[in-house]
Structures are given as C-alpha cells and as structure tokens.
Amino acid sequence: MTLIRVFTALFALLSSTVLAVTPIKVEGSQFINAATKKRFQIIGVDYQPGGASAYNEENKSDPLSDGDICLRDAALLQRLGVNTIRIYNLNPGLNHDLCVSIFNAAGIYLILDVNSPIAHESLNRVEPWTTYHKGYMERVFGVIEAFKDYPNVLAFFGGNEVINEDAVKQVPAYIRAVQRDMKQYIANHSPRPIPVGYSAADIRDILADTWAYFSCNIEDDPDSISDFFGLNSYSWCGDATFESAGYNTLVDQFKDTTLPVFFSEYGCNEVQPRIFTEVAALYGKQMVSAMGGGLIYEYSQEDNDYGIVELHENNTATTMIDYDNLMEQYSKIDIALLESVDQAGATKKPVKCTPDLIKDDKFFENDFKIPPPTEGIPDMIKNGISSPNKGKLVEVKETNVKFDVFNKDGRKLEGLQIKILEDFQSNLPGENTSGAPGEPDFGSEDKEDAATSLSRSNVLSLLAIGAGATLLML
Secondary structure, eight states: OOHHHHHHHHHHHHHTTTOOSOOEEEETTEEEETTTOOBOOEEEEEOOTTOGGGOOTTOSOOTTSOHHHHHHHHHHHHHHTOOEEEEOOOOTTSOOHHHHHHHHHTTOEEEEESOOSSGGGSOOSSSGGGTOSHHHHHHHHHHHHHHTTOTTEEEEEEEESOOSTTSOTTHHHHHHHHHHHHHHHHHHHOSSOOOEEEEEEOOHHHHHHHHHHHHSBOTTOGGGSOSEEEEEEOOOOSSOOTTTTTHHHHHHHHTTOSSOEEEEEEOOOSSSSOOOTHHHHHTSTTTTTTOOEEEESOSBOOTTSOOSEEEOTTSOEEEOHHHHHHHHHHTTOOHHHHHSOOHHHHTOOOOBOOGGGOSOTTSOOSSOOOOOOOTTHHHHHHHOOSSOOOOOOOOOOOOBOOSOEEOTTSOBEETOBOOOOOTTOOOOTTTOOOOEEOOOOTTOHHHHHHTOSSOHHHHHHHHHHHHHHHHHHO
C-alpha cells in the first residue's frame, strides 16, 4: 500500500465521526463527488466579511477564526441553498478547526485563495520575478498545510486577476510556476489530491489567450497546468438576456473545455436590487455542459455595494432583498440536471501547448517556458515547511445561532440554526431552511443597534397607515 493510500485510510477513519461531505475530485471537464459519483455544480457565494481591508498580518482573526460568527453565517448560507463559498484572505497561523467544521457539518465546501493583498503575499504582476521566492511560497504552502486535512476544502486558487492590461507578458508563466509548486507540495504532503487553478478577469480581449495558456499541457512541466478555470464575470446586469449578457459567447468558448470552468465571481450591481435572473441561465440546459456553476459576489455588504447580508458591529445581521431574490432563483434550479454526469466531458484530455494557441502575444509568451523553482522552494516541496499549523475537523456541538438575525422587513428569523447533514451530503437549495420570520418588534434595542434594512421612513409610513385606519374606525 502506498504512503498516500495509508494517509487516506487514516484520514477517513479519524474523520468518520464528523464527516458531512466527501472530497470533490476533477474528472475531465467536471467536478465529481467521489462518494456518490454524481456531478458537482458549484452553487456558491464569495465570503470575505469586512472586505480585503479587514485582513492584515497583525490581525488575530480572519473569516474562519470565530466559531460563533461562522455559525451565524453558515446558517444563513445553508438556508440560502449554498454548497460552496470562496474565501480570499486567510491567516495560515490561526486555528480554523471549529469554523471549517461548522461549514463542513452544514454541507458547504470551501475554495480558498492562497494569496492576500499584502505585497509579499502575492505575485507582483509588473515584476513577478521579484516576488516568486522562498518567503512567498512558504506563505502559500502554509495555507495548504492549514487546510489540506479538511475534507470540505474543494480547491485552491493560485492567483486572482493577476493578468490584465497592466501586467507584463512574463506573469502568466510565473502563475503556472506557482500552480506547479502547489500541486507538487500537495502531492507530497496532503492525504488527497486538491485541485489548483486560476481565477481570471472577464476581459474579452485577452480571455481566449488566458484560457488557452492555462488549460494546455506542457509536456516537460505538466504539473503547471490549471486543474480548473475560474472566471470573474459581471456582464449580466438586471433583467438581461442570454445573448445581451454575452453568455452565448462564453458557451461557445468553453463548450469543448477539458477542465472545469465556473464563475468565480458574478452578480452585476448596476441595476438594484439585483434579481439574479442569470442563475436560471447558468444552471440551465444552455450552459450546464460548458460551465460548472458559480459564486455570487458577495456575502457581506461592503463599501462596493455587492452584499446580500448586512453585518453589524454587535454581530447581529440583516438579510437584504438581494438575499431573498437569490434564494428564490436558487429554488428553481433543476438539481437532477446539474448532477447528471457528461460521460464525454469526464474523459476529455487537455491539448498540448503549442505557439499557435496564443493569438495575441502582447500579453502572453507563446513559448510556454515556465520558471524553475527558486532557491529554497524545492526543499520545502520535498520536506515540507517548518512547524506548519495543521487543521483538523472537530465535533460541532452548537447548532443554534447566538446572534439575532433579521430579514429585510425587520422580522427576526426565529430558530435559525444549521442542520448537521448526513455523511457525504452537501447542501442543496430548499432542503435546509431554518429561520422563520417572526413578528416585527420596532421597539427592540437589538434592531435599533442592528440598523435593519427596514428604514425609519418605512416605519413612519406604517404608523401613518395605522393611524389612518384608526381614524376610519372612529
């Protein structure tokens, strides 16, 4: 029995008492549930409470370090129908056991970025050779170590929107170098394979070349290929159509994909409130063969005005009308359609990298020469990083949310909790919907502190209506 198989067997044995999901694997152009053998489509939300500015090296917290907050958000996400969240900025030195275990118990997978906004924790797109070094990769490997033992970690992003009009043409090769190093580290130190990929900006002028560069196979550097391809796309605004949003062109581009493709961000906010009619298209017959789902941007309401939930200083929360609209769209998804495996797609193989794949060499080198690992990186890949922080699943004992949560009308969601799913289950829309709206209580101090979305003007209008009704009765 190989060492990897021994690790896998031990991992399964130790996790059996708390396991709620099974790891997802890549087969050709699809994500596949390793236990049920069904296709896995991402029904997800991007999750970074506080935004990028909330993360810094000195912080003793990150989005997965406070169990009570994670329980609140996991309950709202489970209620919404989400099966996956993406988290951008994490501190690999913190304890994430309870938070990850809560999301695991709720049947929610995690896709994690290994970079952060801090300069030495990401690649410099203008001078990537200055940032690809032992110190940077030690941070990347630290994230892998901290999360590799959780079964609900679906994948890692090795880069996010690094390639754009400001990037030099050398940076794509460095992203592939980072992916190669990550995949080799995972192969040597993880109990199971964990997919690694890239999240691209939807810049149509360079999208075809970006896709071609990351999806082709370099024969003498095969580990550098992306296992999947994420696309941050905001082209569907308001009540758009399949054609007006350009989704038809995306289907044409990715219909023959050899690896999973999904929206790593979507949800245009130019028209508000958002009605999310693109959900029906993304999970419908026209797109399901080309796309593997997507992640709505984003969970918490930040300065950029993309949120579906308002979070307050006293840890209470208010769901916005966008939350309800998204929940309604999710409820219409044909799950049987999503879970059906495309047998042809499951056997697709990547094409060989050749110069003719790149149509415009302004942003990409077409020789596909990937930088070798710099000094110190090969030793870490072989022997591991020093004193890594390693996570593990723990028992989730508390399921009831501790903080008050209100809906858009100011009604408290009574009985809000996570439902701990059975082994190998993942969350699905409409199945786990705790939190029934109670009666409004406008005098509640908690509601005043929470600054619920039921505005003062709406309250005054209701009072005026009530006064008018009283006069009529008199």
